[in-house]
Amino acid sequence: MLTGPRIVFRHSLMKAASTILICGAPACGFVAESSLAADSAVAGPSTVPVQVASPVISDVPIYLDGLGAVQAFNTVAVKSRVDGQLQSVNFIEGQYVKKGDLLAVIDPRPYQAALDQAVAKIQQDEADLANAKFLLGKDQKLSEQGITTQETLEAQESQVSQLVAQLAQDKAAKAAADISLSYTQITSPIDGRTGIRLIDAGNQIQTTDSGGIVVVTEMQPISVISTLREDDLPSVQQAQKQGPVEVEALSSDKSSKLATGHLSLIDNEIDQSSGTIRIKSEFQNADNALWPGQFVTLRLRDRTLSGALTVPSSALQRGTDGFYVYVVNPDSTVSVRQVSPGPIEDGKAAITTGLAASDKVVTQGQYRLQEGTKVSFTPIQTSTTSASKVN
Structure with missing residues (x-):
């Protein structure tokens, strides 16, 4: 059994411990808060990594771009001009x-026989005419001597004239037989x-026959x-006045250039229903990249902006x-700058107002930026493709 003094001492000891715990809690909190503040001060403000270009x-x-279709200059359906049996086909499909x-031969024997007959008829006519x-x-001499009548002389003269005409007619028949025989040799x-x-x-x-033998298409x-x-x-006409107008044929999705050529013709009327005008361009097509009937995007070089300020098109935001x-x-912070862009070609945008040549613009990482954001950046090599392309 505890005595009175021991009980008093125990209560005093517990009160002292409680006081220490209560007083110690704020002190611990103060130490932890001071530590976090110190860590934050060491880390400093966060930066956004971006890429920039000048x-x-x-x-x-x-x-100027327009949708177009490839068309051959000449397409010929090769047909026979005489009847007969197709004796041979002398080409391979797809051959140049x-x-x-x-290309093909029709049995020439009937036409050769007709030609031989025409030749023989001419020989007969020549013999009859000579006689x-x-x-x-003879009649002319007898007429001078008064032995034959004038009527007989005139009849003989008429006979000669008839034979001359017959000979001319048969020579024409021979020429026709020659032509028919030549048509048995079908050429391109x-x-x-x-x-x-x-x-x-x-x-x-x-x-x-409606189909013919083969269709030959000019490709080059x-x-x-x-x-x-x-x-x-108006701008196309102005470009023509300055010399040949360069055109490019691109794939329908504009992903690749197929050929380079020149503008050869502007049509003589505007289509009122669509408000468009047709133009014709010519390409040498040495590699057969263009195929008749193919749909392409035609890009016509209208003019050139000299000394334009350009940036990668990825820098532009809307x-x-x-x-x-x-x-x-x-100070490595960013600012929003309003600009007026010009034409955008080959991944490069011409800037008409709002930028100077000494500025640095962000080309990647814009989605995390706002006015005043601090950035760390890696410069990228700005291509001068447009300049070299013009020169």
Whole structure:
């Protein structure tokens, strides 16, 4: 059993411990808070990593784009001009042929026989004419001597004239037989590429056949028929006055350039229903990148902006007030700068107002930026593709 003094001492000891705990708690909190503040002061404000580029002064070409279709300069359906059996086919499908190359042969024997007959008829006519002229000479002498009548002389003269006409007619028949015989040798009328064979050797062929033997298409050079807005007509005409107008044929999705050529023709009327005008461009097509019937995007070089200030197109941002870029300040913070962009080509945008050549613009990482954000940046090499392309 505890005595009175021991109980008093125990209560005093517990009160002292409670006081220490209560007083110690704020002190511990103060120490922890001071430690966090110190750690925050050491870390400093956070920065956003970005990539930047400096504007480049270069020449920027301005293009007009239009949808077009590739069209061959000449496409010929090769047909027979005489009837007969197709004796041989002398080309391979898809083969390139020259003008005058033999494509097919029709059985020539009936036409050779007709020609031989015409030759023989001419020989007969020549013999008859020679005899008639001899008799005419005799009648003329007898008429001078008064032995034969004038009527007999005139009849002989008429006979000679008839034979002369007959000879001329038979010579014309021989020429026709020559032509028909030559038509049995079917040759290519143009330089080009043969298509799929439409008839096989051994078949009977007629001049009235609708299909023919093969279609030959001229591939080099080749043309593109495309359209432009009617509002573009004055600038295209002005470009023509300054010399040949360069055009490019791009794939329909504009991902690759297929060929380079020149503008050859502006159509003589505007399509009122669509407000467009057709133009025709010519390409050498040495590598056959363009194919008849293919849809392409035609890019016409209208003019060139000399000494334009350009930035990578990835630097351009669009807001409610128009286009803007993030400019890096000397203290590594960014500012929003409103700009007026010009043409955008090949990943480069021409800037007409709002930037100076000494500025640095953010090209990647803009999604984390706002006015005054501090950045750490890596410069990128700004391409001068546009300038070299113009030169």
